[in-house]
Amino acid sequence: MARSMSSYLAADLGAESGRVILGSLAGGRLEIEEIRRFPNQPVELPSGLYWDAFRLFHEIVEGLTIAGRERHVKPAGIGVDTWGVDFGLLAADGGLIDCPRHYRDPRTNGVPDRLFEKVPRAEVFARTGIQIMSINSLYQLYSMRLANSAALENAQRLLFMPDLLNYWLTGVERNEVTISSTSQFYDPKARRFATDMLERLGIPSRILAELIEPGCTLGPLLPRLAESTGLGAVPVHAVGSHDTASAVAAVPARGDGWCYISSGTWSLMGVESAAPVIDEQSYKLNFTNEAGVAGRTRLLKNIAGLWLLQECRRAWAAEGERFGYDELMQMAEAAGPARTIVDPDDFLQPGDMPARIAAWCGGRSLEAPKTKGEFCRTILESLAHRYRDVLEGLEGLTGSRIHTIHIVGGGSRNSLLNQLVADVTGRKVVAGPIEATAAGNLLVQAIGAGEVSGIDEAREIVRQSFQIAEFQPKPESR
Numbered sequence: 021m022a023r024s025m026s027s028y029l030a031a032d033l034g035a036e037s038g039r040v041i042l043g044s045l046a047g048g049r050l051e052i053e054e055i056r057r058f059p060n061q062p063v064e065l066p067s068g069l070y071w072d073a074f075r076l077f078h079e080i081v082e083g084l085t086i087a088g089r090e091r092h093v094k095p096a097g098i099g100v101d102t103w104g105v106d107f108g109l110l111a112a113d114g115g116l117i118d119c120p121r122h123y124r125d126p127r128t129n130g131v132p133d134r135l136f137e138k139v140p141r142a143e144v145f146a147r148t149g150i151q152i153m154s155i156n157s158l159y160q161l162y163s164m165r166l167a168n169s170a171a172l173e174n175a176q177r178l179l180f181m182p183d184l185l186n187y188w189l190t191g192v193e194r195n196e197v198t199i200s201s202t203s204q205f206y207d208p209k210a211r212r213f214a215t216d217m218l219e220r221l222g223i224p225s226r227i228l229a230e231l232i233e234p235g236c237t238l239g240p241l242l243p244r245l246a247e248s249t250g251l252g253a254v255p256v257h258a259v260g261s262h263d264t265a266s267a268v269a270a271v272p273a274r275g276d277g278w279c280y281i282s283s284g285t286w287s288l289m290g291v292e293s294a295a296p297v298i299d300e301q302s303y304k305l306n307f308t309n310e311a312g313v314a315g316r317t318r319l320l321k322n323i324a325g326l327w328l329l330q331e332c333r334r335a336w337a338a339e340g341e342r343f344g345y346d347e348l349m350q351m352a353e354a355a356g357p358a359r360t361i362v363d364p365d366d367f368l369q370p371g372d373m374p375a376r377i378a379a380w381c382g383g384r385s386l387e388a389p390k391t392k393g394e395f396c397r398t399i400l401e402s403l404a405h406r407y408r409d410v411l412e413g414l415e416g417l418t419g420s421r422i423h424t425i426h427i428v429g430g431g432s433r434n435s436l437l438n439q440l441v442a443d444v445t446g447r448k449v450v451a452g453p454i455e456a457t458a459a460g461n462l463l464v465q466a467i468g469a470g471e472v473s474g475i476d477e478a479r480e481i482v483r484q485s486f487q488i489a490e491f492q493p494k495p496e497s498r
Contacts, residue, residue, distance in 0.1 A: 026471060027095045029087055029254075030461040031080045031185065033102040034263065034430075035285045036060055036330070038076060040083025041455075042093060043462035045471065050462060050485045052455055055091065056083035062122045069122040071181070073108060077188050081249065088250030095251065097465040098189065098241070099259035101266045101457060102181040103286075104202030104310075105157045109175035109227070110193070118171035120181055123155035124370060127167075131159040134166065138221055142303060147214045149298040149309030150204040151322055155368075157203035165222050178227040182261035189256050190239040195229040196258045198265035201311035208296040208309045208317060234260045234269075234313045235468035259464040260313045264288045264320075266460030269313040269475060270453065271426045272483045278424040279414055281407065281441075282456065283431025285327045287364075289410045290320025297417050305413045313464055314475045319417065321410045324364035326431050328399045331373035336392065343392075349436050351393030358394070358401040360386045365406070400437045404444040411445055425449045428456035435489070442491040453486035 025046040032039050040056040058079040063070050080100070087093040109118035121127065132154050136144070141152065150156065157180070164172040179187055180199040187193050200206045200213070205223075207214045215225035232238075240246065240253035260266035267282040268290075282288040296309040296317050310318045333343060343351075360381055367376060374395050381388035389395040407425070415422055425447050427438060432451040442449040453459060463478040472478050 026466075027093050028462045028465045029084065029093070029095045029098045030259075030458050030465075031083065031098070031100045032263065032266075032458045032461060033060060033076060033100070033181070035103055038079060039458070040080060040087070041458045041462070042087060042091070043458070045462070045466055045481075048481055048484055050459060050481050052458055052462065055086050058082075068127055069125040071106060071120045071122055073116070073120050073181075073184065077185055080185065081245065084245070084249040084251060088252075093251070095254050096469050096471070097255050097257045099257045099461045099465045100182045100185045100189070101259055101261050101263045101461050102185070102199075104180075104199060104262050104264070105155055105160070107157060107160070107178050107180045108184045109171050110177040110179065110187075111174060112176045114187075116184075117174060118169075120184070121160060123160075124368070126369075127163045128154040128159040131163045131166070135159060135162045135221065139217055144204065144217070145303045146298060147207055147217055148204045149208050149296045149302070150202070150206075151306050151308035153322060158205050161205075161218075161223050162221055172223070175224075175227050177229060179229065180261070183229070186238055186256055186258070186261075189241055189245060191242055192238045193229045194232045194238060194258065196261040197231050197233055197311045198313070199261040200231060201309075202262055206311070208311060209298070211311070232258050233315075234258055234265065234464050237468060255469075257465040257468045259461045262310065263457045265310070265312050265318065266458075266464065267428050267456040268292065268318055269460035269464055269478060270456040270482045271428055272450070272453070272479055272486070272488060273424070273426055274479075277420065277422055278426055279411065279422045280426045280428060281431075283325065283427050283429045283434075283437075285325055285330060287323040287325035287403065287407070287431070288320050289323060289407060289414075290318050291414055291418060291422070293317040293319045293418070302417055305417070307413065307417065313460070316475075319414070321413070323403070323406055323410065324367055325403070326434075328364055328367050328373055328377075329396060331367075331370060332392075332395055332399070335372050335374055345434075348392075348396045349434060351391075352396035352400055353436055355391060355393035355397040358389075358398040360388065360398060361405050362398060362402045363406070364399070364402055400434075400440055401444070403437065404440040407441055408445045411447070423447060427451045428453060430454060432456075435491075438489070438491045439494075442493045446493050448493075449491040450488055451491065452488035453482060455486070456482075459486070
């Protein structure tokens with residue numbers, strides 16, 4: 021097990037907020053402490069919807085400075101994880117010439133169908149094993165090619181969000197494999213980029229960096245950051261840089277017969293597989309094969325998740341009614357069973373979510389929710405039913421029954437949703453840890469540093485360190 025006390029720092033960025041987290045590892049237990057939280061607010065410009073990448077980096081450095089200057093931490097490593105698909109483009113001098121676009125930017129609307137005229141849809145899936153979604157990096161790049169983008173023409177390097185932040189920390193340009201696998205131009209069987217497919221689309225493969233695995237050391241903090249933060253030349257490790265990869269690394273599971281849901285703005289639901297599952301059935305069901313930690317594959321489905329609830333909350337706040345999530349859950353509980361089940365994946369774009377849900381129901385002659393509690397209950401029950409559909413797909417693809425659903429991430433604290441999932445699927449739900457992504461980030465660093473032997477020991481540390489809750493299906497729901 022782990023040696024005497026050591027510390028690691030994790031920068032964990034989600035679609036709504038980011039954190040810098042301190043992890044302390046000793047005696048086979050991991051303790052985590054959030055030392056800085058900051059909002060992640062996209063910026064809408066006339067040219068599109070962007071992430072404020074410079075602000076995010078500034079906030080990370082502020083968090084590192086708190087650790088070094090105020091807390092006098094001497095960490096054994098730093099790791100960065102973020103959401104998938106989005107990227108920045110660098111010029112030959114290393115300057116940013118195309119700020120990362122938000123995956124909800126409308127520039128990719130209709131682009132997949134235009135791309136399939138060059139490379140057929142079935143071939144794209146066969147090469148990459150990735151769920152066809154317009155937000156994927158492949159369609160973002162092809163939209164730039166269609167627009168004759170000067171930034172793409174002049175770019176010398178593409179770095180996905182965590183790669184970009186790592187570059188600004190270390191000066192080292194690399195593409196970490198778990199984040200790269202979300203792009204839909206990564207070949208999960210060969211574990212390399214599908215450069216020939218990009219060239220057929222007129223997208224220059226020269227912009228891609230060397231691929232590295234989770235646990236690799238990128239290099240020390242740049243000297244000016246080492247001095248300004250007070251941390252010194254601490255190594256920056258590549259982790260499961262896609263936040264779901266880090267979260268899955270911290271699923272407190274044993275043995276076989278389990279699946280996971282990384283629950284937050286998105287719900288990422290899947291199983292851990294020894295190899296990619298790319299066949300007619302996975303193509304038909306539109307599943308995805310993303311790289312995981314320790315050479316494993318995350319066979320999963322992207323589901324719209326608690327985004328719908330977040331957008332409802334935002335719409336009501338714009339009308340002057342502000343609710344905490346606990347209040348919304350109490351309202352959903354009081355509303356009773358939903359009258360209508362919607363498809364969460366029909367609501368990927370931002371907007372007035374209550375109005376959009378009502379219109380969706382009206383267009384299908386279904387009863388729309390009326391009260392705010394009913395909207396919340398409809399969203400939660402709809403997610404539970406969508407999880408059941410995906411569960412059945414996973415069992416069909418793997419040929420194995422799943423008896424336990426592990427829900428990790430911020431959404432795992434939603435006890436009403438957890439119980440609804442147990443009831444609708446008829447399976448045991450194990451909820452927690454809430455901080456799975458941060459824990460996975462920290463523990464993969466510890467694996468890279470040689471302090472933890474591998475993923476099995478990391479999961480044992482998670483089981484020993486965090487509170488989890490179990491939800492059994494209610495008898496009347498079976």
